[in-house]
Amino acid sequence: MQKTALVTGADRGLGLDLTEQLLQQDYRVFAGQFMADWPELGQLQQKCPRLLELVALDVSQDASVEQAAQWIKEQTDHLDILINNAGISGGKDNTLTVFDDLDFDWTQHVYNINAVGPLRVTNALLPLVMNSETKLVVNISSEAGSIKRSHRRGWFAYCMAKAALNMQSSIVHNNIYPLGGQVLVIHPGFLQSYITGRKNHEAATPTDTAARQILDIIAQRQQYLADEPTFIDHEGKLWPW
């Protein structure tokens, strides 16, 4: 059967490299397109017209997720891997402490994209995931979501959203593990991506390296299969919740 995956936030950064490397592994990839004007996904589709399907997808909007899910269901009856990758930075909130004026509309915006967004997508597409051989949900989280290793005095929105993503991953895993499914929660490293609005050349890890490491972890997913999900970084180190 044709191996099939969905990657959200696939326009650039880690999502684009995950998409490209899944295509190299002969997956048919549904790539969530958020930035209609950004050229790289279109260029990739010209190289891989047979296996790459672009689908407009804003994970923060119910209607967008419903429409994308409906269209994907018309194209395939299974999704081996769902990678919830789309996410945004906390922006200015990262610099504020509890002694500053926090912007709670922004907190909710970040939470809607980084925590609720992946659940929206999983909720809409889980029937296809459970109809596949692999039955794998991968949530791209962050070390910032680890409560045990919390060290920041700011970053409320981003850290809280990633901690919530970790909790929803655990609940989804509790649902699907008895049915042969699995959730992996992955911190992808400090990435040379666009999460700050421009490409961050100073960061430690190129996104193609992180994508390769993440696909290696996915290939070894059986070793992490247990009655609780695995929180792991791109180098294979386990993280405490």
Ligand SMILES: NC(=O)c1ccc[n+]([C@@H]2O[C@H](COP(=O)([O-])OP(=O)(O)OC[C@H]3O[C@@H](n4cnc5c(N)ncnc54)[C@H](OP(=O)(O)O)[C@@H]3O)[C@@H](O)[C@H]2O)c1
């Ligand atoms: N960068 C890091 O060091 C780092 C560290 C730990 C975890 N992560 C996580 O890694 C994942 C990938 O991030 P990245 O570093 O590759 O960032 P990126 O380069 O900004 O890529 C993320 C993509 O998701 C898109 N996006 C934003 N809001 C969206 C929405 N509502 N629906 C769908 N797509 C949306 C972004 O568009 P815009 O550019 O328009 O926002 C961008 O194209 C995120 O979940 C992030 O939290 C990153």
